[in-house]
Amino acid sequence: MRETHYATQQELNEQFAARIAHILQNSIARQGRASLLVSGGRTPVGLFEILSQADVDWSNVDVSLADERWVSADDEASNEKLVRTHLLKNNAAAAHFVSLTTTAADANDAITEVTERVNAMARPFDVLILGMGEDGHTASLFPCSEQIKAGLDMHSGQTLIAVQPTTAPHQRISLTLPALLNSRNIFLHLTGDKKKAVLDQALSADDSLEMPIRAVLQNADVELIWAA
Known part of the structure; x- marks a missing residue:
C-alpha cells in the first residue's frame, strides 16, 4: 500500500480533488468516457464540494457508488442523496449518475437490474474511492454479515451483492470484491487518528473475514489518502 499524507483535511480535499479531475480528464481523452465510484459517509463531503467545481468534461463521466443503503434516494441515510447534494452540482451537475437502488422492497430482487446499470459503465473503473469503518468493513462488505464470504469471493462472477449487516442499520447493496478491484486507481480515503489506528490493525494480520478491508x-x- 502506498501512502499520501496531508497536513490538513482542507489540503487533502484540494489536492485529492485535483488528482481525481486529472485522472478523469485523461481517461476521457483516451477512451471518450470516464468512470468514478465513490463512497458515502461524512469523510468525503468536503472533497465532493471541491471536486464538483473541477474543470472536467463531466458530461462524459459516469458516477456511481461502491455501495448503498436500501432506502429511498430522499432518505437522510441515502448515499445517493449525499452524492447528489455535495458532488453532482456546479460543473459536476452534467455527470451521469448510476443509481444502485430500485423500487424493489428487497435488494436481492434488484441485483439483475442494478448489475446491468453498473456493467454499462466504462470498465475498468477509472477511479474508486473507498472508505473504511471502525470494524474494518469497506463498501458494504461487513464482517458481521452472513454474505461476507460471497462478497469477498474472487470467483463469484457477481458484480453486486445484497448485504444485511447485523451491527449497522439498513439492508445494503454493495459491489463485490472482484468488481471493486476492477479499477485502475484505487484510493482509501481516511481522516483522523482513530481510522489510522484501525488501518494499522488491518495491516497487522491477514484474516479478511475479520476485517474485509484486508481483502482489498x-x-x-x-x-x-489520509489527513489528521
Missing part, C-alpha cells in the same frame, strides 16, 4: 489491500495496488 491484499489484492490491489491501493493508495492511502
Whole structure:
C-alpha cells in the first residue's frame, strides 16, 4: 500500500480533488468516457464540494457508488442523496449518475437490474474511492454479515451483492470484491487518528473475514489518502 499524507483535511480535499479531475480528464481523452465510484459517509463531503467545481468534461463521466443503503434516494441515510447534494452540482451537475437502488422492497430482487446499470459503465473503473469503518468493513462488505464470504469471493462472477449487516442499520447493496478491484486507481480515503489506528490493525494480520478491508489491500495496488 502506498501512502499520501496531508497536513490538513482542507489540503487533502484540494489536492485529492485535483488528482481525481486529472485522472478523469485523461481517461476521457483516451477512451471518450470516464468512470468514478465513490463512497458515502461524512469523510468525503468536503472533497465532493471541491471536486464538483473541477474543470472536467463531466458530461462524459459516469458516477456511481461502491455501495448503498436500501432506502429511498430522499432518505437522510441515502448515499445517493449525499452524492447528489455535495458532488453532482456546479460543473459536476452534467455527470451521469448510476443509481444502485430500485423500487424493489428487497435488494436481492434488484441485483439483475442494478448489475446491468453498473456493467454499462466504462470498465475498468477509472477511479474508486473507498472508505473504511471502525470494524474494518469497506463498501458494504461487513464482517458481521452472513454474505461476507460471497462478497469477498474472487470467483463469484457477481458484480453486486445484497448485504444485511447485523451491527449497522439498513439492508445494503454493495459491489463485490472482484468488481471493486476492477479499477485502475484505487484510493482509501481516511481522516483522523482513530481510522489510522484501525488501518494499522488491518495491516497487522491477514484474516479478511475479520476485517474485509484486508481483502482489498491484499489484492490491489491501493493508495492511502489520509489527513489528521
